[in-house]
Amino acid sequence: MDSHERAMERRQFLKGTLGAASLVALAGCDNLSQSSWFPSILSKAEKLTERAQRAITPANALAKEYGEADISKVFPANGNTDPGTGEYAEHVAQKFANWTVMVGGLVQTPTSWTLAALKELPSRTQITRHDCVEGWSAIGKWTGVPLGDLIRQVQPLPNARYAVLYCADVDEDGVPYYESMALADCFHPQTILAYELNSAPLDIPHGAPIRLRFERQLGYKQAKYLTMIELVETLSGIRGGKGGYWEDDQGYEWYAGI
Amino acid sequence: MASLIHEGTGTGQGHGRGQASELAMRSEPFVPEQQSISDGLTGTQGSISAAAPFLVSGTERIYRHRLPIRISHWLNVPFLVILIMSGLQIFNAHPALYWGDRSDRDQPLISIRPIQTDNGEMRGITTVLGYKFDTTGVLGYSNGKRRAFPEWATIPSAKVLAMGRQWHLFFAWALVVNGLFFTAYALISRHVTRDLAPTGKDLRDIGKAVKDHIVLRHPTGEEAKRYNVLQKLAYVGVLFVVAPLIVLTGLAMSPTIDTAFPWLLTIFGGRQAARTIHFIACFSFVGFILIHVSQVILTGFFNNMRSMVTGWFVVKRDTGR
Numbered sequence: 250m251d252s253h254e255r256a257m258e259r260r261q262f263l264k265g266t267l268g269a270a271s272l273v274a275l276a277g278c279d280n281l282s283q284s285s286w287f288p289s290i291l292s293k294a295e296k297l298t299e300r301a302q303r304a305i306t307p308a309n310a311l312a313k314e315y316g317e318a319d320i321s322k323v324f325p326a327n328g329n330t331d332p333g334t335g336e337y338a339e340h341v342a343q344k345f346a347n348w349t350v351m352v353g354g355l356v357q358t359p360t361s362w363t364l365a366a367l368k369e370l371p372s373r374t375q376i377t378r379h380d381c382v383e384g385w386s387a388i389g390k391w392t393g394v395p396l397g398d399l400i401r402q403v404q405p406l407p408n409a410r411y412a413v414l415y416c417a418d419v420d421e422d423g424v425p426y427y428e429s430m431a432l433a434d435c436f437h438p439q440t441i442l443a444y445e446l447n448s449a450p451l452d453i454p455h456g457a458p459i460r461l462r463f464e465r466q467l468g469y470k471q472a473k474y475l476t477m478i479e480l481v482e483t484l485s486g487i488r489g490g491k492g493g494y495w496e497d498d499q500g501y502e503w504y505a506g507i
Numbered sequence: 508m509a510s511l512i513h514e515g516t517g518t519g520q521g522h523g524r525g526q527a528s529e530l531a532m533r534s535e536p537f538v539p540e541q542q543s544i545s546d547g548l549t550g551t552q553g554s555i556s557a558a559a560p561f562l563v564s565g566t567e568r569i570y571r572h573r574l575p576i577r578i579s580h581w582l583n584v585p586f587l588v589i590l591i592m593s594g595l596q597i598f599n600a601h602p603a604l605y606w607g608d609r610s611d612r613d614q615p616l617i618s619i620r621p622i623q624t625d626n627g628e629m630r631g632i633t634t635v636l637g638y639k640f641d642t643t644g645v646l647g648y649s650n651g652k653r654r655a656f657p658e659w660a661t662i663p664s665a666k667v668l669a670m671g672r673q674w675h676l677f678f679a680w681a682l683v684v685n686g687l688f689f690t691a692y693a694l695i696s697r698h699v700t701r702d703l704a705p706t707g708k709d710l711r712d713i714g715k716a717v718k719d720h721i722v723l724r725h726p727t728g729e730e731a732k733r734y735n736v737l738q739k740l741a742y743v744g745v746l747f748v749v750a751p752l753i754v755l756t757g758l759a760m761s762p763t764i765d766t767a768f769p770w771l772l773t774i775f776g777g778r779q780a781a782r783t784i785h786f787i788a789c790f791s792f793v794g795f796i797l798i799h800v801s802q803v804i805l806t807g808f809f810n811n812m813r814s815m816v817t818g819w820f821v822v823k824r825d826t827g828r
Contacts, residue, residue, distance in 0.1 A: 271659075274588075275659065275662070275664055278589070278592075278662045278663060278664075278674070279662075279663050279664055279665075282662075282663040282667070282670050282674075288670070288673060290677075291673040291674060291677040292673060293677070294673070294676050294677035294679075294680050295673075295676070297680060298676060298680075302761070302763045302764065302767075305767055306763055306764070306766060306767035307766075307767065310766040310767050311766060312762060312765065312766050313765060313766075313769055313772060315608070319608065319609070321609050321611065322611065323611075323612070325612075378608055378609075378762075378778060380760070380762050380778065381601070382600070382668065382672070383600040383601040383668065384597065384598065384600055384601035384610075384782060385601045385603075385610040385612075385779075386608060386609055386610050386778050386779055387609060387610070388608065388609050464762065464766075465762050465763045465766050466762060466763065467762065499669050500667075500669035500670060500673070501669045501672070502672070502673075502676075506761055506762065506763035506764070507676065507758075507760070507761035507762075507763065507764065
């Protein structure tokens, strides 16, 4: 056997070994992903990320606001683009005249606002970037009422820690959408319930008539078709217990700061 | 290019002041089963070189990699593989890259898409700066599935963005912790200044090093005890340019971090630009790993592996010629 043949043989051996090793490793990763214990270890990183990000981010640090020229020509609509229920269709027919947003739960004075009442409150307009968990970004101009204003008005009880946002849409299996956020994040100046996108009333694909803008987290937290906000002490016991549709059913992190 | 990084070894710049280098902290003769002879040999090596048949095995054993460096190195192997593969899973959720802050879908720098031809056949098309390439079988469409990177390249192999993110964001922390540990140790032990930083002479002789690499001529003897200039540049580039870049561009994709450190968006040219740089840095790692591993094999696989496992590396002595 000359040195060339030996080299070839060695190459074959290395290739075989590497190939087999990578197949075993890949299958191992898939098994781990489906095991009951491993994802719970991986998910420890979420808590660490949340703690670290909250520690280094000033409570009122603002997301970058852009100029009119930066607005995306097409703002993609993800997730549900129409709730599709009979009840919602009725609201559409009535031009959302009877749509209400109720804020209750652990509060002194639960309050319900009609869309018209919300539009009369002081508003905030911001041109911000929407970052989807899939990786894309779009820039839009949002107008809405700061969520903090509403929460202050209903006076949270001292034990309220989270705001749970309920939506009018359901998925194809009839599972209703909802999301949640830390109560502290509700008071961020750019956290608004938006009723306008790019100076026009919010359209159906983007969450008509009102949706959340929570600029410091990813797109799947931005609940659309909002009907009710409930302040709670703990998220366990609410639906899947993980604080949101995407968290319960799809395995996404509750803390969506990255 | 083919041999940018190879596993030489060396005394580094530990000359003078009696400071041992990280790479050759301890050095001792290594002539197995000829201990008594070799002991007498070391002092007179040059003068009897022609006469001594056992000089064929005239080798020297040097302590090349200290334990913390070896641990850090081997931890990086699974960490990087997992990060790259879970990163490709995340990329598959939106397989296009852009510049600036927005992703205008009609203007990607790179996109990898499945398309259906007129006769109904599926093809994978990779578009780079407007130029289209048919990459069916690997990119865009593989194993009967519409996916940018194929199943064998992603963690998990199936299309599960949420799980890919969990792997990625866990091991991102692991890589950062390991990287900080390595950096602290390498600075304190002066591994960086002695062994990794190129000297002025290194840089002046870079032309010769490039020529030697092109013809795959690897250093021997004293020369092999220290990293050569291309090797130093590659290690420094990966450790202190690509690695920080990939961490910072990763952070720049976080909407929360962007509120705390808005300058991240400014220096990288926007969130989508940061995502593109993150991807380029990822493939810089892939390129480094391919060259690094091929050099490990070409310059003495078992010797190189032993030195990164046990610390001990064997160098042939210069025979005086």
